[in-house]
Amino acid sequence: MKNIFAAIDIGTHTARLLIATVDADSMRIKDIAGSRNYIRLGEAWCNEGDVVLGDAALERTVLAIKAFSEIIFGFDVCSVRAVGTGILREASNREEFLDLVSKRTGIRIETISGEEEARLSAKGVASALGLGDDPFFLFDLGGGSTEFYLQAEGRSETTSLPIGAMRMKRRFITEDPPDRRSVEMIESYVEECVSKALGHMKLRKSTVPPVIGTGGTVVALACINKGLNISQISRESVNCLPLERIRVDGMLEEFASMRLEKLISYKGLDAQRAEVIIAGAAIVSTLFRLLDKNSISVSMSDLLDGLILESHGGKRYER
Structure with a gap:
């Protein structure tokens, strides 16, 4: 057995x-x-x-x-x-x-x-998507922080930044719906934090490998974009879904114009994620711009998968 x-x-x-x-x-x-x-x-x-x-x-x-x-x-x-x-x-x-x-x-x-969270998330994503030694850049957007993992040219880099969806919502969004200034403040804060981190990781726009996004907000955006109902969401239906910059920007603009009571009933969006989806979408939109990507791949496999793999006795995921 x-x-x-x-x-x-x-x-x-x-x-x-x-x-x-x-x-x-x-x-x-x-x-x-x-x-x-x-x-x-x-x-x-x-x-x-x-x-x-x-x-x-x-x-x-x-x-x-x-x-x-x-x-x-x-x-x-x-x-x-x-x-x-x-x-x-x-x-x-x-x-x-x-x-x-x-x-x-x-x-x-x-x-x-x-950093350990980033490593474990990368392990789960790499296994699920069959990445092997292929170069990739992963961001795992959570409620309190975003973890980054870079695999390229025989090396790996990890970092974690305090730019989670719930954290940004609590810090910058005070009105329902939020005014444009609130969203811009999130974008500015994320840009400041991430730009420094990318510099420390020695990552330039011209050298960014294929980007993969994971975390609740990223999965939600991909599922909404695909037209999936909540009951249809699974690792099989989500892993490797594309998410385009133009669609994220459009969803952010749409969500930011809506009151929470309308967002709660939005097709494909879990009602309890509605509160943080605007802040989360603003983070993702900013990452697209900073990484100079028009499209990313989405993974529902993540930290949990990495934990399972290490419980099984798999090797630590590091280069």
């Missing part, structure tokens, strides 16, 4: 579960089950002061993990690895928060660095 593995990601906006097996020959993942809950830890963000995760955030996280546990118990899972990303790296009461979660759920969450 094949070994079955479970991976959990506790992020800034969502908690996610993947249960899967791994083909030992191809090192490809076969999904068995998965789940997602919106835990909205990013509500703890404000413009000044420490990030403190409150009781409501704790309850949402505990309920999400308990729901995941019920799913996991339905399978003969040989290992469970749970990691914390995004806001959990910054919360001043992180250890107390995670201790309470562990005591109430029996699952211990390991907080990983942004």
